[in-house]
Amino acid sequence: MTTTPTQPTRTTPDQLSIPPDGRPYHDQPQWRNDFPIDWPQDEFVARRDFTKFLVLTSFAFAVGQLWIVFENFRRKRKGQLPVMRIARAEAIPIGGSLVFGYPEAHDTCIVVRTGGQQYFAYNQKCTHLSCAVVPDLAHGRFLCPCHNGSFELRTGIPIAGPPRRPLERILLEIRDGDLYAIGREVRA
């Protein structure tokens, strides 16, 4: 006597290929659904997984946004910056410059003396990609050597190259012949 094997049947009209055990797709192991044989199902899974990746990216952006809120909170908490002595005012020659750290030692700033009592101080970080700017007194500017960005010496305003924001200005004061940093001006 011969027995005829049971033919697997399609459980839905969408099902093109039939799993070897003939059971419907929702009874199959997860991997069979995640790595389908049929092109239409594969297209669906590929789009679904790409959407999943985009949602992960969206999560990363939301976290980045919260990080800015956190940094903003930290900046507010710091409040008034300290008054810090930089050097003797006369120690910087006319046309000379001096690098100092303000408000922390790692916040590199630069002060330039252009005349008798004319001092200009800025954070040395270029507002484009944070390279250190160098004074170019012959042309009355600060130059960022990384991408040839230029800032006006007297105002810190960007005048050429990729930077769009002015340099952070350090507020100065001369007391008893000493040069002090008394604050910071962040500008748009």
Add this chain to the structure above:
Amino acid sequence: MKRAFSRQQKTTIVFGILALVLMTVVLQLWLLTATMNAFLAGQERVVIPAAIASIVCFALNLGLLSYIYRMERPRF
């Protein structure tokens, strides 16, 4: 009883959702760069509203993704 979507319908829906999510992610990217620029320029007013907007975008994306997974579940 609701009828389950056919495979073709599901693919169309996932394409639509993908387009929406993509637009929202681009919006979030713009929001992040604009907020960072404003923050570095000392403008603090925009920071919190932008963060709320970004979180809303993420919640929307998450909701759309969960819809895709709910749609895939078999109905009996």
